[in-house]
Amino acid sequence: MRRKLAAGNWKMNGTRAALAEIAAMAEAAKGGAEVLICPPATLLAEAAQNEAGVAIGGQDCHAKPSGAHTGDLAADMLHDAGARYVILGHSERRQDHDEHNEDVRDKTRAAWDAGLTAIVCVGESLAERDAQNTLDIIGGQLAGSIPDGATGHSLVVAYEPIWAIGTGKVPTLDQIGDVHDFIRARLERRFGAGVGRSVRLLYGGSVKPSNAAEIFAVSNVDGALVGGASLKAADFVPIIQALN
Numbered sequence: 001m002r003r004k005l006a007a008g009n010w011k012m013n014g015t016r017a018a019l020a021e022i023a024a025m026a027e028a029a030k031g032g033a034e035v036l037i038c039p040p041a042t043l044l045a046e047a048a049q050n051e052a053g054v055a056i057g058g059q060d061c062h063a064k065p066s067g068a069h070t071g072d073l074a075a076d077m078l079h080d081a082g083a084r085y086v087i088l089g090h091s092e093r094r095q096d097h098d099e100h101n102e103d104v105r106d107k108t109r110a111a112w113d114a115g116l117t118a119i120v121c122v123g124e125s126l127a128e129r130d131a132q133n134t135l136d137i138i139g140g141q142l143a144g145s146i147p148d149g150a151t152g153h154s155l156v157v158a159y160e161p162i163w164a165i166g167t168g169k170v171p172t173l174d175q176i177g178d179v180h181d182f183i184r185a186r187l188e189r190r191f192g193a194g195v196g197r198s199v200r201l202l203y204g205g206s207v208k209p210s211n212a213a214e215i216f217a218v219s220n221v222d223g224a225l226v227g228g229a230s231l232k233a234a235d236f237v238p239i240i241q242a243l244n
């Protein structure tokens, strides 16, 4: 049985005043679904200390455990600050930082070595969808970004169509279902049925209170990775409740 997961990606948003939003989400986190917030790194330690009921995660990590990498964070540093998850391969990292599947795979290994659960993001551009290449792209990202040895505990996969992130556009429920079923089949084929069925699959891209319940009813959708609507408890709590 896969535990539902409501994950919030705060991106480059939030100062210490925003920690009150996490506190306000904690009550909803007492339902069945797991609640995760990935705040900016500056807030990680305090968020992890304050709110035992809300899991805390990073938004990226370096592939190396330490060294001369100015501005970067090692997976072990995130873990030491209280993180239990890390988002890897988000399309904004792939675009803004020229990250490729191999980089994401190396970072995922580093995350596992540090005891973090990696949320590996995959997703097609609009041009790729229009050219009917969606499943090829997703298949390539899964094969290239996820190292061998995944387990249901160490890996979560987030399907995030690039064209749906922050745009208000959402794929049809059939399109979401097709991709999630495809990801599930690929994971089962590569890692075996037991592991493949235990990895949680999140949908991400313009999830909001008004569309969360219908998206969560799609087969193989085990929760959501939410950007904008995770910043405020008033938006995120109804999304959590749609999973509970």
Ligand code: PEP
Residues within 6 Å of the ligand: 009, 160, 164, 165, 166, 167, 204, 205, 206, 207, 225, 226, 227, 228, 229
């Ligand atoms: C995201 O960035 O992971 C995301 C899904 O953003 P939004 O919910 O704002 O579309």
